[in-house]
Amino acid sequence: MFIQLDLESTEPIYIQLQHQIIEGIATNKLKPGDPLPSVRSLAADIGINLHTVNKAYKQLKQDGFILIHRQKGVVINPEGVPKADEGYKKEIQSKLRPYIANAICRGISEKEFVKLCKDIYQDFNKEGEAT
Amino acid sequence: MFIQLDLESTEPIYIQLQHQIIEGIATNKLKPGDPLPSVRSLAADIGINLHTVNKAYKQLKQDGFILIHRQKGVVINPEGVPKADEGYKKEIQSKLRPYIANAICRGISEKEFVKLCKDIYQDFNKEGEAT
Amino acid sequence: MFIQLDLESTEPIYIQLQHQIIEGIATNKLKPGDPLPSVRSLAADIGINLHTVNKAYKQLKQDGFILIHRQKGVVINPEGVPKADEGYKKEIQSKLRPYIANAICRGISEKEFVKLCKDIYQDFNKEGEAT
Amino acid sequence: MFIQLDLESTEPIYIQLQHQIIEGIATNKLKPGDPLPSVRSLAADIGINLHTVNKAYKQLKQDGFILIHRQKGVVINPEGVPKADEGYKKEIQSKLRPYIANAICRGISEKEFVKLCKDIYQDFNKEGEAT
DNA sequence: GTGGTCTAGACCACG
DNA sequence: GTGGTCTAGACCACC
Numbered sequence: 001m002f003i004q005l006d007l008e009s010t011e012p013i014y015i016q017l018q019h020q021i022i023e024g025i026a027t028n029k030l031k032p033g034d035p036l037p038s039v040r041s042l043a044a045d046i047g048i049n050l051h052t053v054n055k056a057y058k059q060l061k062q063d064g065f066i067l068i069h070r071q072k073g074v075v076i077n078p079e080g081v082p083k084a085d086e087g088y089k090k091e092i093q094s095k096l097r098p099y100i101a102n103a104i105c106r107g108i109s110e111k112e113f114v115k116l117c118k119d120i121y122q123d124f125n126k127e128g129e130a131t
Numbered sequence: 132m133f134i135q136l137d138l139e140s141t142e143p144i145y146i147q148l149q150h151q152i153i154e155g156i157a158t159n160k161l162k163p164g165d166p167l168p169s170v171r172s173l174a175a176d177i178g179i180n181l182h183t184v185n186k187a188y189k190q191l192k193q194d195g196f197i198l199i200h201r202q203k204g205v206v207i208n209p210e211g212v213p214k215a216d217e218g219y220k221k222e223i224q225s226k227l228r229p230y231i232a233n234a235i236c237r238g239i240s241e242k243e244f245v246k247l248c249k250d251i252y253q254d255f256n257k258e259g260e261a262t
Numbered sequence: 263m264f265i266q267l268d269l270e271s272t273e274p275i276y277i278q279l280q281h282q283i284i285e286g287i288a289t290n291k292l293k294p295g296d297p298l299p300s301v302r303s304l305a306a307d308i309g310i311n312l313h314t315v316n317k318a319y320k321q322l323k324q325d326g327f328i329l330i331h332r333q334k335g336v337v338i339n340p341e342g343v344p345k346a347d348e349g350y351k352k353e354i355q356s357k358l359r360p361y362i363a364n365a366i367c368r369g370i371s372e373k374e375f376v377k378l379c380k381d382i383y384q385d386f387n388k389e390g391e392a393t
Numbered sequence: 394m395f396i397q398l399d400l401e402s403t404e405p406i407y408i409q410l411q412h413q414i415i416e417g418i419a420t421n422k423l424k425p426g427d428p429l430p431s432v433r434s435l436a437a438d439i440g441i442n443l444h445t446v447n448k449a450y451k452q453l454k455q456d457g458f459i460l461i462h463r464q465k466g467v468v469i470n471p472e473g474v475p476k477a478d479e480g481y482k483k484e485i486q487s488k489l490r491p492y493i494a495n496a497i498c499r500g501i502s503e504k505e506f507v508k509l510c511k512d513i514y515q516d517f518n519k520e521g522e523a524t
Numbered sequence: 525g526t527g528g529t530c531t532a533g534a535c536c537a538c539g
Numbered sequence: 540g541t542g543g544t545c546t547a548g549a550c551c552a553c554c
Binding site for chain 6: 143144145179180181182183186
């Protein structure tokens, strides 16, 4: 697996794990239907507790990214991730607000900020193609 | 003051407080040199703990948004907020990454995402003019 | 057979299997004395583990729905299913309680709830006639 | 508190706990805005692990029965529980189906079954008034 | 003091 | 071997 955690970070481990897996899906490294390691093996792999992995998996399931079969294990949602609706967009905007306010204070223009975002998009695209 | 907190939110209060003040600066409601209420009076005003306000102020000071004088009280940094450097941009990008990854998974195109960001910028501009 | 399983469900497969067979009896698709496929063939048919079918059959036998003859195979209880006694009613009521409590909290009146139940009864009746 | 658990039951403890609290709301023993014991104190009270209580609370929160404040503790949702929608009714019907199928097999008529449900409703009403 | 997170280790249901 | 549940004990963020 390509999971890379920062155990020193204040960001909870299970959140980092979620992010990594979501990035994996975004870059197409993980495709619908792909299997994910079992809770135990992934925990052993990256040297954390199985409950921490479990928590990450459960929330990913809740958000529609993955399916958890009691026996067969875990797979990327074969139907694909639920598309964004208005509620989601509202939510992400409210999350973005503080970052943008901060950026404005620090003199980052709209154009610059958009550039930063586009860079990230490019990043994901590149990774996606490379694979 | 225009502070509006959501005590039900999982977002820590001192973080919300920071965000509100930063938004105030971003929209020009708070200008360089403007005074801010003392820890004590602000805490009393919005009915929260002294420590909470203190924590918010301390971090705002640390980030260069405000100055804290022992006697003169608290003011918005008269020099303006330190401009963004490369380090800051890197940092904000790393914060943005998970949101964008998530957005990609949910089928939000780069164009759409940029639109969402621009909307927020417009929002801040409008508020700024109105005041 | 008319067995229809949802392998994605959190509901254990052997439970689903039981339910399906019980529904078959309730709708008269399966009549007293009717033969049921052997453990082996049913498992092969619907592509699940022998043990799973076995567990379902064992519990159905235990509850008096079916008889298992070592040689003659499996049949729907020719005597019919044991009638409900007081103990059974108490038991089913205790199972129903949490659902009803939940329904009350969500503003479903007694009348509405009864309607929901009657709908299901109608459903079974219709299916029964159709066959 | 009025919590009564059966530690021998196969029903997970956190589920029993949820049921008990939901029943408390249904019988009006717990009213919107009422505080619930802290995770730790309730766990100590009924002699189970705090994580088990936590799990029950989290799911109750998820289902809209309670609110969890990081500091203030836990309260019954002051807005009341979200009302049942069509989806909920569909869901509860699919849960009810197996019980009704079983009841039919055991010779319980629609009328009798409805009676059983009404009894439970009466039960909750009585308890509600008594308090 | 509150809930949130993480670890660790045990037992069980399921297939 | 899989995930689900439960216990136990530790540290942290928050107020």
